[in-house]
Amino acid sequence: MKLIPCQACVAMRNNVGGSVSRPILTPTKRNSLLLTATTHQSIRHQAQLLKAVLKIVVLFSLLIGSLNVFVFAAFMVATFNFLTAFFASAILFFYNRSANLRLASWLTCLAVIFNVAVFIHLADGRNYSILWVMIIPPIVFFLLGKQIGAWLTAGVFAYSIALMAYQLQQPRQETQGLGALLNIIEVCTALWFLFRFYEGSRQAAYRELESLSATDKLTGLANRSKLDNLLLDVHQKRRDAEISSATVVICDIDHFKRINDEFGHLEGDRVLQALARQLKAEVGDQGVVGRWGGEEFMFIFSERDVASTVQFCEHLRTTIQNHSPSSKRALTLSFGIAQLHPQHSIEHALLCADRALYRAKQDGRNCVRCAERDV
Ligand SMILES: Nc1nc2c(ncn2[C@@H]2O[C@H](COP(=O)(O)OP(=O)(O)OP(=O)(O)O)[C@@H](O)[C@H]2O)c(=O)[nH]1
Numbered sequence: 276m277k278l279i280p281c282q283a284c285v286a287m288r289n290n291v292g293g294s295v296s297r298p299i300l301t302p303t304k305r306n307s308l309l310l311t312a313t314t315h316q317s318i319r320h321q322a323q324l325l326k327a328v329l330k331i332v333v334l335f336s337l338l339i340g341s342l343n344v345f346v347f348a349a350f351m352v353a354t355f356n357f358l359t360a361f362f363a364s365a366i367l368f369f370y371n372r373s374a375n376l377r378l379a380s381w382l383t384c385l386a387v388i389f390n391v392a393v394f395i396h397l398a399d400g401r402n403y404s405i406l407w408v409m410i411i412p413p414i415v416f417f418l419l420g421k422q423i424g425a426w427l428t429a430g431v432f433a434y435s436i437a438l439m440a441y442q443l444q445q446p447r448q449e450t451q452g453l454g455a456l457l458n459i460i461e462v463c464t465a466l467w468f469l470f471r472f473y474e475g476s477r478q479a480a481y482r483e484l485e486s487l488s489a490t491d492k493l494t495g496l497a498n499r500s501k502l503d504n505l506l507l508d509v510h511q512k513r514r515d516a517e518i519s520s521a522t523v524v525i526c527d528i529d530h531f532k533r534i535n536d537e538f539g540h541l542e543g544d545r546v547l548q549a550l551a552r553q554l555k556a557e558v559g560d561q562g563v564v565g566r567w568g569g570e571e572f573m574f575i576f577s578e579r580d581v582a583s584t585v586q587f588c589e590h591l592r593t594t595i596q597n598h599s600p601s602s603k604r605a606l607t608l609s610f611g612i613a614q615l616h617p618q619h620s621i622e623h624a625l626l627c628a629d630r631a632l633y634r635a636k637q638d639g640r641n642c643v644r645c646a647e648r649d650v
Contacts (some may be wrong), residue, residue, distance in 0.1 A: 318376065321481045324417050325380055328470045329367045332387060335465055336360035347454060354395055359390045361643050380418040387414050388431055390554030395435065400442040402454035402646050406462045408435045413469045493544060494551035505563055506621050514617045521615035522584040524555075524574040525628045526591075529607045529640040531570040538603055549600035557591055581645055584612050588643040597640065607641035614646070 340356030342348040363386060370379035391407045398404030411431045416424035437458055489501035497505070512518045535543040547570065554572055558564045562576035562648070586611040599606040610630025613624045627646030635644040 311434065317480070319339060320476055321380070321418070322370075322376055323476050324473065325370060325376065325383060326367065327476075328383055328387075328414055328418065328469070329363045329370075331465060331468050331472075332363040332383070333360045333367070335461065336363065336390075337460060342457060352394065355393060355397070359386065363388050384415045384418055384427065387411065388427065392431070392434060393546070395438065400439070400445070403458045405435055405439060406458055408432065409462055410465050410469065413466065413473065417469075417473055423547040453583060491551075491566040494548055494566050496551050496555065496572070499568060500565060501567070502563075502565040502575065504617070505565075505575050506624075509575055510615050510617075510621050510624075512577065513615055516617075518577045520580045521575070521577045522579055522581060523613055523615055523623075523624050523628050524576075524584060524588060525567060525611045525630055525632050526572045526574065526588070527609050527611075527636070529609055529636075534604060534606075542601075542603065546601045546606065549604070552596070553595065553598070553600055554591070557594065558587075561587070581612060581614055585643055585645060588612065592641065592643060609635040609640050610643040611635055612643065612645045 288316035296557060336356045336359040340353045340360065343356060366386065371384075372374070373379075381621055385629070388411060391411060394407060395404045408431055412424070412428045415427045418424075421425065440539050461555040463499070467490045489504075490496070506523065509521045513521050513578060528546075531543065531546075534546055547566075551564075551566065551572070554564045554574075558574060562574050562579065564572060564574050567573040574584075574587075576587075579587075592608055592610065595606060609632060611628040611630065611634070613627035615621070615624045624646075631644040631646045634643050639642065
């Protein structure tokens with residue numbers, strides 16, 4: 276922490292997002308990290324979908340092919356089904372070898388579209404075969420996205436409507452029977468599998484992103500945006516009198532710059548990670564600890580008054596002093612504590628905690644100070 280005169284400190288603390296320390300990750304850098312993570316995540320999600328679609332195609336083609344051989348003696352359609360299973364397996368193999376997601380997705384969509392188009396053509400309007408076009412939209416939208424999905428789906432639907440219109444000119448075919456029943460069951464089951472898998476993986480991807488956006492990448496602790504939300508929550512609870520006390524602590528490593536200067540930035544990072552583990556273990560489920568920025572950490576406690584927060588910080592201070600997270604240099608911490616008052620804003624509590632921390636630094640560091648109004 277830089278020893279900044281209080282006026283400057285006030286100016287910098289005008290909003291909740293302000294910080295006295297120079298943050299190592301600028302907002303742009305943090306956003307780009309999140310963006311990279313999002314991109315990796317979305318590629319993984321897409322790859323899982325591709326594999327699931329291909330496995331469903333293989334499974335269904337084999338099943339339907341067997342039915343066509345043993346129940347309907349429709350050998351031509353069955354051969355076509357087995358060829359489809361073979362192509363889908365080949366695409367899966369190709370994707371596992373090349374990891375070319377785009378090409379594998381296109382091949383899969385084209386194979387499915389071709390397969391459905393030929394099948395409804397061969398079935399000649401019988402047995403509700405037209406229902407099979409229903410599996411095209413989920414597959415092409417999932418694998419190729421909104422725009423291409425919309426065009427391909429429109430094309431397939433146009434083809435089906437034209438085929439139906441043509442078939443209406445012909446004498447009507449019998450559509451009731453075991454074949455019709457099986458077609459309905461198979462299409463519904465395929466759609467059930469596709470949507471169920473899609474929704475499951477979408478929710479998992481969403482949860483992963485949510486936790487990613489709330490976690491500090493270096494230390495794995497709650498990040499600043501998560502801390503901001505927690506502060507809002509606790510403050511609201513205090514205002515609604517759901518809890519009787521709440522405190523916030525800003526804790527800063529003393530002379531951290533020296534570790535970076537003497538042992539390098541990587542060692543500095545390792546120390547931050549080791550300290551984060553210690554802080555998390557110490558706070559347990561008594562409160563929340565997060566990385567406020569740079570070498571500053573924040574604790575938020577509900578149902579804990581100033582006196583017991585001081586006690587906790589004193590314990591933490593001596594623990595870190597005696598068991599330094601750095602093997603290369605003894606480390607000490609300075610603490611600033613403030614209450615979260617229902618009548619005052621969160622910004623005010625942060626300003627008070629920051630001023631208390633400033634006094635701790637001025638008083639020689641390695642000590643705990645409370646906001647003056649809370650003493
Ligand atoms: N390695 C590493 N260093 C960081 C990170 N974030 C902030 N720092 C460093 O933390 C140091 C903070 O320095 P100062 O604000 O001068 O504070 P200090 O040296 O800890 O001294 P006092 O707070 O006054 O006791 C700077 O050298 C930053 O580069 C990080 O994520 N990794």
